[in-house]
Structures are given as C-alpha cells and as structure tokens.
C-alpha cells in the first residue's frame with residue numbers, strides 16, 4: 133500500500149507513535165509518505181520506502197494566525213495526486229482530521245477517492261478537542277473519517293461521552309519496538325548519574341501542567357527520606373522553571389538532575405530503578421510503556437488509560453491523582469527489597485511484551501485493508 137501519514141513532528145507521544153508506525157510499515161513493504169511541518173524527530177532512518185514532505189506556511193502580515201490547515205490540506209492534495217497515495221492516516225484530530233476532510237473533498241473534484249483513518253491520541257479529545265471553541269469541528273471530522281481508532285478503551289469511552297459519535301471506534305493501543313530496548317542494556321553505566329548506593333528514579337515528559345511535575349518532585353522528596361536516591365527529569369516545557377524552584381525550596385538541588393529534552397530516553401531508562409508518572413490524565417501513557425520495555429517498574433496515577441498499561445502490584449503500582457503519599461509508599465515498597473525490585477523489573481518487561489510493535493502494527497494494516505475494501 134502507499135500510505136500517507138499526517139502527524140505532529142515533535143517529541144509528543146502522538147508524533148512518536150505515528151513515526152514508529154510509519155517506520156514499521158515501511159519495513160513491512162509499504163511505501164510511506166509523512167506530510168508535516170518538520171521532519172519528525174524520531175525519523176532519522178530514511179530508506180527507499182520512507183518519504184517526507186514539508187508543509188510550508190508562508191508569512192503574510194495580514195494574517196494574525198497563519199493558516200496551517202489550509203497549507204496542509206493543499207499539500208495533501210498535491211502529494212496524493214503525485215504519489216498515488218492509497219490511504220491517509222492522520223494522528224491527532226486537531227487540526228489534522230479537519231484538514232484531511234478538506235483534502236478529500238478537493239480530491240473528489242478531481243475524481244480521486246482518498247480514504248481517511250483518524251487516530252485519536254488523548255488531549256485532542258480530553259483537554260483541547262472537547263473545548264466549546266473546537267467541539268463542532270472535532271466531532272464533524274471524526275464522524276467524516278472513514279475509520280477511527282483510539283489508543284485506549286478509556287479514550288474511546290471519553291470520546292463517546294464528549295461527542296455525538298456515529299462511527300465505530302476501534303481501540304489499537306500504543307506500542308514499542310522491544311528490540312530497541314533490549315540492546316541498550318548491554319552498555320548501561322549507571323555510575324554516570326548516581327553513586328553506587330543511590331537508587332535512580334526517572335520521570336520523562338513535556339513538562340505540561342497535566343503531568344503534575346510538582347507531585348513527581350514531592351513524591352521523590354518523601355522517597356529520598358527513606359531510600360537514598362536520585363531523581364532524573366528528562367524533557368522540557370512550561371512547568372520546568374516552577375519545578376526547578378520547588379527543588380531549590382526542598383533543598384534537592386544535589387538530588388534532582390534536569391537533563392532537558394533529549395532523544396536518548398532508552399539510554400536513561402536502562403539506568404533507572406523506578407519510573408514516576410503523576411499525570412492528571414493520560415489516554416495511554418506511552419512513556420510508561422517505554423519504561424516497562426526497559427524493565428523499569430512504573431509508579432503512576434490510575435487516571436485515563438494508565439490501568440490498561442500499568443498493572444497494579446505487577447508491573448508497578450497505581451495511586452489516585454494527587455496522592456503523593458501513596459505514590460511514595462508504592463515506590464518505597466518496590467525499592468526497599470532487592471528481590472522485589474528484580475521481580476517488578478521482570479514483570480514490567482513481561483507486561484511491555486504485550487505491546488510489542490509486531491503484535492500491534494498488523495491491526496493498523498487490517499484497518500487500512502478493510503477501509504480500502506469498503507470504498
């Protein structure tokens with residue numbers, strides 16, 4: 133198949149999933165065309181089956197807001213026409229599903245049919261999409277996609293409760309390429325980040341409010357009182373300065389390392405003993421899965437789709453949002469006993485196996501085939 137993929141090219145989970153999906157589809161013999169405003173950050177492996185087409189929005193002084201959807205839909209039309217793209221898969225409803233619908237209508241006037249698959253990733257529904265300013269357009273774009281997928285049962289439930297949805301939504305969870313995590317362990321040197329007697333606790337995110345970084349730091353503060361440890365924070369975003377101030381107030385400057393945005397998640401995770409995720413909501417929690425793929429138990433909240441990924445008492449523990457005492461207690465339970473820690477590490481890896489790329493990507497191929505047949 134010739135597949136077009138529209139996504140955000142940034143570090144966010146939806147862009148990562150879209151990129152990894154495209155790479156795997158290309159390995160499986162499909163021709164994949166990424167259409168977005170920058171080269172996706174994880175797309176460093178070009179091969180004959182992968183193509184990237186940049187959407188350019190020229191600056192014009194009249195525009196208060198640059199019309200990205202317009203430029204994107206025009207680019208989709210050109211690329212579908214030129215490369216004979218069979219099917220378009222858009223990741224994140226806003227504004228991608230909307231732009232895709234416009235492209236479909238334009239292509240129709242040229243006698244070309246473009247089936248559209250929309251994948252809902254989370255904040256496009258829970259935080260942004262359901263806002264009254266966007267709701268009509270998001271609902272319309274979902275209902276006018278040819279197929280719709282969601283990354284968890286919980287996100288499907290939210291989508292059905294926030295919008296009047298006429299389409300069937302198929303759940304296809306996030307996935308990881310376990311091979312990528314297996315090899316990093318061979319060169320894993322923890323002495324670069326912590327002393328021998330320190331445990332390493334990690335958090336990775338885009339430092340937005342929804343990630344509750346202050347809960348991560350406050351939980352760590354409680355953990356560190358009982359178990360000598362370091363907190364590694366990977367990522368960057370609007371809450372970072374506040375987080376640095378909090379560490380200063382708690383006298384944790386020597387104990388917390390801010391490593392900034394980086395592509396090296398697997399290398400950091402392989403040094404880690406526990407992963408902390410305190411999010412208010414998380415449709416799936418790809419980063420929790422990445423931690424488990426590195427054999428790192430996850431201490432997380434129980435919100436959104438997290439219970440579908442992190443199994444309480446097996447791959448880690450779940451706590452109510454904001455309950456930092458419970459999160460700290462759970463992390464200590466795992467860290468205080470080395471046999472328990474080894475078991476949790478083994479279980480985390482076992483749980484991650486369920487979401488291996490080879491188990492999940494065929495579901496996307498099936499949905500493309502079914503959608504094409506139904507045209």
Ligand code: GMT
Pocket residue numbers: 143144145146147149224252253254255256283306337338342413414415416417418419
């Ligand atoms: O919240 C993020 O870290 C980024 C965000 C995105 O849209 O890129 O992630 C969302 O999509 C991921 C991939 O499907 C999910 O694993 C994340 O849980 C989801 N984030 C939220 O729901 C807050």
